[in-house]
């Protein structure tokens with residue numbers, strides 16, 4: 001079956017008692033066993049049967065199996081946010097005295113986790129320019145427990161050369177961990193590009209219109225110790241497993257993911273092209289535009305569509321605030337890949353508590369507005385921005 005058919009039809013290993021077409025929400029904490037031996041077998045992992053919903057639940061397993069089928073992963077773990085996916089994956093790999101090679105161009109909380117939280121536990125973040133492979137090669141050593149990166153950074157829109165990074169990590173036997181939130185995993189194969197562990201905020205594209213928070217740890221099985229520790233230790237000890245209600249919503253989200261992505265990414269490209277013609281906009285930063293420095297690399301890695309995140313630069317922070325305040329259709333809100341178009345000024349919000357110097361180092365500019373383009377008619381979106389920029 002092709003991916004889209006699998007996303008809709010993939011069956012759970014056991015049929016529902018009533019043959020419900022949508023897999024039911026098993027809102028149960030515990031599961032009864034016919035005898036003590038089977039109970040022991042389930043608890044000790046000798047048979048595959050749920051025993052307690054902090055670590056296994058049929059509705060969540062159904063969601064995980066679909067993501068496994070769509071990505072070719074050996075094991076997928078669904079957790080309750082994108083940050084839970086990142087922190088659980090990293091805590092499974094890290095240990096005192098080790099280092100993580102990464103970049104300053106990261107989602108704000110991820111940066112804080114790697115640079116500040118982990119530092120307290122004796123794990124160092126080595127911040128390098130991931131577009132400079134020589135710099136990366138020099139930073140990786142025998143104490144490196146992971147190379148962590150985002151496929152398209154936000155709001156800088158830097159695209160990583162995944163094959164180049166993978167060559168370095170493979171030669172050092174270091175796991176390559178990618179946050180692939182910005183392009184759906186149905187659109188490209190992170191595994192084929194050399195990623196060992198993929199983390200995703202399923203709050204974004206997968207959830208289906210911002211219905212719920214969620215995260216995915218997609219493991220391609222190249223580091224057996226990671227697979228084993230994740231399933232036998234992290235899942236139990238960190239307690240971040242997804243809830244069945246969320247898995248239900250996100251399974252439905254998965255079914256419409258590609259259809260939504262097609263519309264959102266084509267809306268984003270059309271809007272980016274039209275915005276380039278407005279004199280108040282100094283720069284439109286979107287990898288789908290042919291003159292973007294990362295256009296070719298993005299196309300090679302992720303295919304024709306370049307996602308629904310578009311950044312624009314105005315003259316000043318005041319101009320950004322003024323535009324945001326005049327929007328009538330587009331919502332002033334954070335989040336990405338909602339059905340609605342959203343706009344935010346990252347420097348004063350997501351990165352607002354970082355000192356100005358730290359923001360500067362991260363290339364988060366006071367003049368940038370980030371747009372997450374939704375499913376509306378693109379004419380209305382363009383008109384809204386056009387009128388909001390008028391004096």
Ligand SMILES: *Cc1c(COP(=O)(O)O)cnc(C)c1O
Pocket residue numbers: 081082083084107110150179181182201202203204213214215336
């Ligand atoms: C939103 C986001 C996260 C965090 O996800 P949550 O579900 O909000 O915890 C991590 N990485 C990227 C790239 C994101 O956009």
